Amino acid sequence: MNKEVTIIGVPMDFGQTRRGVDMGPSAIRYAGLTDRLEGLGYSIDDEGDLNIKIVNESKETEITTNLKNLKTVAEANDKLGQKVDQVISSNRFPLVLGGDHSIAIGTLAGVSKHYENLGVIWYDAHGDLNTGETSPSGNIHGMSLAVSLGLGHPALTNIGGYSPKVKPENVVIIGARDLDPGEKQLIKEQGIKVYTMHEIDRLGMTTVMSETINYLKERTDGVHLSLDLDGLDPNDAPGVGTPVAGGISYRESHLAMEMLSEANIITSAEFVETNPVLDKYNKTAIAAVALISSLFGDTLL
Template identity: 50%
Template sequence: MRIRVIGAPMDLGADRRGVDIGPSAIRYAALNEQLRRLGYSVHDIGNIHIPQPESRPVGHPKLKYLEPIVQASEELADTVEQALQDGEFPLILGGDHSIALGSISGVASVHKNLGVIWVDAHADFNTEETTPSGNIHGMILAALSGLGNHKLTHIKGWAPKIKPENIVIVGARDLDNEEKALLRQHHVSVFTMSDIDHYGIFEVSKRAVEIAGRNGRPIHLSFDMDSIDPREAPGVGTPVRGGLSYREAHTAMEVLADSRQIVSMDIVEVNSILDHENSTARLAVELILSALGKKIL
C-alpha cells in the first residue's frame, strides 16, 4: 500500500491552543520511518495551509472561526480526494477534530456509501442550536450527517456526506444533553466506556466494524487521542478521565486492521504543549501502525 501523509494543523475548532503542533509532533515521533519499516511506500506532502486564530476574527459566538474552517476543509477535502484518485491511502494528521469535516468529505467524494468509526471521548454531534461552546470541532459528525449550518454541511457542494446509521462512535464518555437527543433521533450507534466495560473492547470493535462496514462498505477511521485515558495520553486538547487503556486502544486498532475495510484515517488532538516528552505523539504513531496492520508476532 502507498500512504499519503497529509498534515492539517488546525487550531481553530477548539478553545485550548496547541494542537496545531500535532502534525509536527507525530512526524517527529518517526511516523514515516516506522511506516516504511512495515513495508509501505510513504508520500508525505507536508501540511495544508491553515491560518492562525490570531489572524482571523472569531465571528459568530455559536460558530467560532466558521469561514477559515470551511476554507481549510474545502482544501483538505480536495487533497484527500486526489490522494484516493492517485491510489494512495490518505493518512491525515491533526490538528483539532474539525479537520474531519475536510478529510471525510474528501473520502465520501470517492466512496459514496462510506462508513465511519469515530473513536472519541466526545460525539461531536452538536449543531449551532445545541452547542454549549460554539466550538466547531464539536459539530463535525452532525455536519457530515447533513445537520447544522449550511456552510458546514455543504463542503464540496453536497450533503449529507455520511448516513447517520453508518456511523459508530467508540469510547464516548462526555456527551451534552441535547447532543444525546440528536444521536438517538438520528440512530447513531454509540458505544460508551460503560459498554466497553461490559462487553470488552474486542467485542465492541467487532460490532463497530459490522455496523459501519455492513455489506463490505469502506470505512473511514477517525481517531481522537482524547479517547485514551489521560494517564496514557496526557497531551490532548480536551482530556476526560476514564478512557481507553493502552492495550484497549491497540486492540481496537488491530480489530479494525483485520477487517481490511479501512480506506482512510485521520488522527487528531495531539497537543504538544500539554504533553510529556512527546509521549502522546509517540502513542499516536503506535496506534497508526496497529491500524495499518502491525502485529506483535
C-alpha cells in the same frame, strides 16, 4: 490495506480555543511515523502540512451563529477536502494528521464522494454532534460529525459541494463518555450506534470491535477511521485539549487497531487532537504512532 500512503498534516487549531494542537502533525512525525510505516513495507509520500490561513471573522457572525472562527475553519476544510479527493483519485490511502477534530469535516468531504455508503468509526470521548444551537462553547471541533451528517451551518455542511457526507446508520462511535444534552437527543433521534465506556467495560473491547466490524461490513463499501486521541485515558494520552477521565486504555486501543487491520476494512484515516504543549515527553504523539502502526499491520510477532 493500500500500500501507497499519503500523509497530510493539518495544523488547525481554530476549531477550539486551546493553542498548541496545530503542532500535532509535527509531533507525530517527530515520533517516527514515516520510519515505522516504511518498516512495514508501505510507500510513504508525506506532502507536508496544509497552509492554514486566518480569515477575517465578523464578531456579529460569531454572536448570531454561535460558531467560532467559522470562515477560517470552512476555508481550511475546503482545502483539505480537495487534497484528500486528489489523494484517493490517485489510488493512494490518505492518512491525515491533526490538528483539532474540526478537520474531519474536510477529510470526510474528500473521502465520501468516492463511496456510495461510506462507514465512519468515530473513536472519541465526545460525540462531536453539536450544532450552533446546542453547543455550549461554539467550538466547531465539537460539531464535525454533525456537520458530516448534514446538520449545521451551510458554510460547513456544503463543503465539497454536497451534503450529507455520511448516513447516521453508517456511523459507530466508540469510547464516548462526555456527551452534551443536545448530542444525546440527536443520537436517539438519528439512531446512531454508540459504544460508551459503559459498553466497553461491560462487553470488552474484543466484542465491541467485532460487533462494529460486522455491522459496518454489512452496509458500507469503505470505512473511514476518525481517531481523537482524547478517546484514550488521559494517563495514556495526556497531551490533548479536552481530556476526560476513565477512557479507553492504551492496550485496548492497540487491540482495536489490530482488529481493524485484520478485518481490512479501513480505507482512510485521521488521527487528531495531539497537543504537544500539554503533553509529557511527547507521550501522546508516541502513542499515536504506535496505534497507527497497529492499524497498518504491525504485530508483536
